[in-house]
Amino acid sequence: MPNKIKESDLYQPIKNYLQCLDYEVKGEIKNCDIVAKKNEQIIIVELKLNLNITLLLQAVDRFSLSDIVYIAVPKQCSVYKKQSKQVKKLIKRLAIGLIVVDIQQDQQYVEVIFDPQDYMPRKNKRKQDALLKEFNQRVGDTQKGGSTRSKAGLTAYRQRCIRVAEFFLSQPIAKGMQINKAISEPQATRFLSDDYYGWFEKVERGTYQLSKKGKTELVEWQVKSAHLILND
Template identity: 45%
Template sequence: MGENDHILERDLYAPVKDYLVSRGYSVKGEVEHCDIVAVKGDTLLAVEMKLTLNLDVILQAVLRQRIADLVYIAVPKKGKLLFTKRWKNICHLLRRLEIGLLLVSIRGERFLVEEALDAKPFSREVSRAVSGRKRTSLIKEFEARNGDHNTGGSTGKKIITSYRENAIHIAVLLKKNGQLSITQLKELGTDEKKT
């Protein structure tokens, strides 16, 4: 167990408050059911603190967006969690929801706060540009399939991909016709790019 495993939720308050004060905010705790409320000029910021980043705190943060300009979630930083696919997916969700993320860690006697995600407007165009290859691959696979042979939501079952569809088609043609050349296979309707 690391040092961050012994943090209590209330332990997050002082370091997060200090972090916000250092950025020019006036900060108060437990205001109208918000763990932390901070004000700088006309900007109202709310922070929800939890020991784990889960759906409950994300829902709380979404509700705080009704009243605050910027909303953050503060959680203890747990090293191994930061490198998982699930963590990356949660961060993507928070970006889409325009919710910031503060990670609090202990270094000896000191608490450190780092802003893992800024609470800024989400740009679908920028996100799609970053994921352009995945989007292109998705569309290409969709268009290359001849039928809908898979049940959505199935796990642990083999998926009929466009490649597998084509391989099955070739196997059926070879069984029916015997040995065929690539040209003959293409003439019989196999995928020209995969044959």
């Protein structure tokens, strides 16, 4: 196994595998490492370098979002190698599926050890709706599963704020209603007033322009988002 393997190194092999099964796959949706969707079916995969209680608790918690939940670990992880039989028994009892990724220097191999068993927990409709909203609104696959939120952060919310900020490149001063009509962004006024990223500054009541920070960071995020989407 290569040195300094990261959780995000498990992402691309599993994404490729699921895409071969005709799933649309995206990483880091509402704290889920991998979300795959085909028609009405949703699969969630949690990634970890080692099998531990944190991973199992995360996986069980995901049953509020989907009936089909897997955990994925490197085939070389010590607990799986030493206690494979007991590990499989425990995971099956939790109704979770198990995927192992054999990470070699030049190639990665994905093996589904077993699929989730029949299990019908009560899903949290509100949380599932939030998961699907983020999945459907996010343009492209902009964040590797397993990467930290602070390092990536190109969520659907930020993508929408970028579109609002880009409007100011052609019209330096504008109202939220103008932006709404021009780019069909119903939350434009809220994004301006909340100013979550510090990109907008008020000129007068209801009227805004790009802040100095907004002008600087907009260029950075345009480049980053274009790169991420092109490499989807």
